[in-house]
Amino acid sequence: MFDAENRETLLDVNNIEVIYNHVILVLKGVSLTVPKGGITALLGGNGAGKTTTLKAISNLLASERGEVTKGSITYQGQNITAQDPASLVRRGVIQVMEGRHCFEHLTVEENLLTGAYTRRDGSAAIKRDLEMVYDYFPRLRERRKSQAGYTSGGEQQMTAMGRALMSRPQMILLDEPSMGLAPQLVEQIFQIVKAVNEGEGVTFLLAEQNTNVALRYAHQGYILENGRVVMEGPAAQLRENPDVKEFYLGMSDEGRKSFREVRSYRRRKRWLA
Ligand SMILES: Nc1ncnc2c1ncn2[C@@H]1O[C@H](COP(=O)(O)OP(=O)(O)OP(=O)(O)O)[C@@H](O)[C@H]1O
Ligand SMILES: [Mg+2]
Numbered sequence: 001m002f003d004a005e006n007r008e009t010l011l012d013v014n015n016i017e018v019i020y021n022h023v024i025l026v027l028k029g030v031s032l033t034v035p036k037g038g039i040t041a042l043l044g045g046n047g048a049g050k051t052t053t054l055k056a057i058s059n060l061l062a063s064e065r066g067e068v069t070k071g072s073i074t075y076q077g078q079n080i081t082a083q084d085p086a087s088l089v090r091r092g093v094i095q096v097m098e099g100r101h102c103f104e105h106l107t108v109e110e111n112l113l114t115g116a117y118t119r120r121d122g123s124a125a126i127k128r129d130l131e132m133v134y135d136y137f138p139r140l141r142e143r144r145k146s147q148a149g150y151t152s153g154g155e156q157q158m159t160a161m162g163r164a165l166m167s168r169p170q171m172i173l174l175d176e177p178s179m180g181l182a183p184q185l186v187e188q189i190f191q192i193v194k195a196v197n198e199g200e201g202v203t204f205l206l207a208e209q210n211t212n213v214a215l216r217y218a219h220q221g222y223i224l225e226n227g228r229v230v231m232e233g234p235a236a237q238l239r240e241n242p243d244v245k246e247f248y249l250g251m252s253d254e255g256r257k258s259f260r261e262v263r264s265y266r267r268r269k270r271w272l273a
Contacts, residue, residue: 002219004234007035010171010203011057011093016071018052018227020064026052028227029071034171039197039204041214041235043248044224050207051098053224054173057205058095059085075171089118092170098179098207100156102163104149108140111148111159115166126166133162136192136199154185158192165196174206178213186210190217211248215239223248 011034018027027049034040042050055061056068059082073081075093088094102111112133116126134141137158143151148159157177164172174193178186194217196202208214215221215235223231223244231238238244 002038004035004038004220007037009033010036010076011205012074013053013057014072014074016053016056016073017069018049018056018061018066019069020066022065022067026066026227027056030224030227030229031071032222032229032232034203034205035220036203037197037201038219039193039206039217041218041221042205042207042224043209043211043214043221045209048224049227050209050224051175052227054095054175054205054207058088058093058173059083060095086118089167089169092168093173094164094167094169094171095173096160096164096175096177098175100153100160102148102151102156102159104147106148107145108148108151108155108159109144112140112144112162112166115163118167129166129168132200133165136165136196137162154181154189157181157189161189161192165200165202169202171203171205174204176207176209178208178210186213190214193217211244215244215249 013030013032015029015031016027017025017029019025030049030053042053044050052066055064055066057073061067068081072079075091080088103114106114109130112130113126116129119126139155140158140162143155148156151159161174161177177189177193181189190213193204193206197204206214206218215238218235220234221232221238222229231241231244
């Protein structure tokens with residue numbers, strides 16, 4: 001059983017604020033800790049700030065005219081708030097972006113190999129890891145010679161994840177892996193996340209709108225609303241929380257709520273935040 005309390009903290013996000021275009025305040029003091037070797041889910045609806053949080057960690061905000069204006073981010077005890085993405089990859093932190101982003105004109109295998117570009121440990125080791133990726137994603141082995149642009153959404157998601165694995169990461173920031181995929185495929189993707197987590201010891205911080213599936217595979221979760229963490233805890237506890245059940249899992253003891261009741265929840269949730 002994974003016990004977050006007794007794990008070393010790998011990543012510590014401390015009270016960060018993010019502003020886009022100098023004026024749009026999007027994250028309003030977000031704090032979270034990611035224990036080493038665990039799967040942490042970052043949950044919340046459209047525009048809650050999940051992607052912004054991941055990009056703040058991997059330092060990808062500059063290209064979006066975004067900036068961390070307050071707070072700090074430490075990785076293995078060292079401040080990484082201003083570290084560029086390439087050196088973060090060398091330190092073992094890699095992001096898989098929302099919407100996959102494969103190189104469409106390259107084959108699946110060529111895509112995977114681009115993930116190894118920062119490595120200096122030779123082609124034999126890289127070849128071994130390619131086999132490791134194919135063992136986790138048998139579908140990619142079958143499709144390795146196909147041009148990535150012609151593979152399915154699920155295969156592209158797998159290619160993007162496999163490419164991240166080729167950098168031999170310690171931690172993967174995974175943005176919305178379920179997006180646009182059929183339920184069965186979503187399940188398959190999360191099973192692979194779990195297998196990689198257990199088999200390779202890779203730590204995951206994953207952003208998901210799909211609360212249901214994420215809380216079944218994660219060890220702990222944070223729920224973001226409007227740029228703030230409104231709830232956090234072990235995944236099993238969040239799954240049983242009545243507010244989470246009602247507003248994120250779409251079920252409640254009294255059945256579905258009417259829209260007016262949802263509105264009164266919106267008033268109520270202000271003090272939750
Ligand atoms: N480059 C940008 N410039 C200005 N505002 C932005 C930019 N990117 C995101 N935002 C705003 O920041 C807020 C948070 O967006 P973010 O993409 O982090 O949310 P999210 O939780 O990932 O949502 P989704 O589940 O839809 O991916 C939104 O209100 C969004 O409109
Ligand atoms: Mg997002």
